[in-house]
Amino acid sequence: MSGKYGRVGVLYGGRSAEREVSLMSGQGVHEALCSKGVDAHLFDTGLYTLVDLINAGFDRVFIALHGRHGEDGTLQGALELMGLPYTGSGTLASSLAMDKIMTKQVWLQHQLPTPRYAVLTADSDLEAVAAELGLPLIIKPPHEGSTLGVTKVNKLEELREAYQLAARYDEEVLAEQFIAGRELTVALLGKGKSTRALPIIEIVAPDGNYDYDHKYISNDTQYICPAQLDEALSASIRRLAEQAYVVVGCEGWGRADFMLDQAGQPWLLEINTSPGMTSHSLVPMGAKADGMSYAELCLEILSTACCKVQTPPAV
Structure with a gap:
């Protein structure tokens, strides 16, 4: 098996606010690949440089990084220049998906349902935004994941503090219409017409609060997979x-997050191009419900590693 993939680097850690989650994801992926006979090696991009990466002599890399400088297209661009095959989406799709505002604009262009929103800056009239979108609101930094900097605002007087928290992470802040209902997520594998959605997962967090602790630490959150939905609704x-996933240009693997309102209408929240791979993570859960072990999932993702930019023939 090791000869098929050559020397594989598992890129993890990094410098983003999601570093701790990435460390857990990378360790899990590394152990899984090694269990399948792959010559896999951990490489912390937060500790080592691109020069070190070049000198490591990897034949391909598995990206287990989350957040900035790992999931946002910057690393993907460097890997393209290096000619080093990598897992997941390319530079443009990674950058688009990392920006929740731009993702919404692409979805709306394709008439896909996503909650109404506004972009907040230091000069924004917060009262006017609350009046337009209504309360409650979700306030979040558009370039972060793992619910970092996210606040549900129930009262107008809470809005300023919520904006200031999100603004610690991003210059612009996303204010989003709150959709009450059931929280769902769908893991995806493949590319273009070959894309396939894995079984839907419903997330039932204590008091509906699926925050960082309930995602990665606590065992109080319930996950129902496959989600108990009408067959036609599930297929839809x-x-x-x-x-x-396809309209953003994603490939390899990813995860789409939804809210299902009380009328049975699903609303797209965001798309993740390098989702968590920890013991609490959702993509492995969806894969398991589809009959695929964690190690098999890692191997399938690794098998799709490639450079996305085609080198033109020499003139």
């Missing part, structure tokens, strides 16, 4: 997840 949500 999976198709919508595939559309959301």
Whole structure:
């Protein structure tokens, strides 16, 4: 098996606010690949440089980084220049998906359902935004994940503090209409017409608060997979997840997050191009419900590693 993939680097850690999650993801992926006979080696991009990466002599890399400088297209661009095959989406799709505002604009252009929103800056009239979108609101930094900097605002007087928290992470802040209902997520594998959605997962967090602790630390959150949904609705949500993934240009693997309102309408929240791979993570859960072990999932993702930019023939 090791000869098929050559020397594999598992890129993890990094310098983003999601470093701790990435360390857990990378360790899990590394152990899984080694268990399948792959010559895999951990490489912390937060400790070592691109020069070190070149000198490591990897034949391909598995990106287990989350957040900035790992999931946002910057690393992907460097890997393209190096000619080093990598897992997941390319530079443009990674950059688009990392920006929740731009992702919404792409989805709306393709008439896909996503909650109404506004972009906040230091000069924004917060009262006017609250009046336009209504309360409650979700306030979040558009370039972060793992619910970092996210606040549910129930009262107008809470809005300023929520904006200031999100603004610690991003110059612009996303204010989003709150959709009450059931929280769902769909893991995706493949590319273009070959994209397939794995079984839907419903997330039931204590008091509906699926925050960092309930994602990665606590065991209080319940995960129902496959989600208990009408068969037609389930098929519709999976198709919508595939559309959301494809129109952004994602490939390899990813995860689409939804809210399902009380009328049975699914609303797209975001798309992740390098989702968590920890013991609490959702993509391995969806894969398991589809009959695929964690190690098999890692191997399938690794098998799709490639450079996305084609080198033109020499003149």
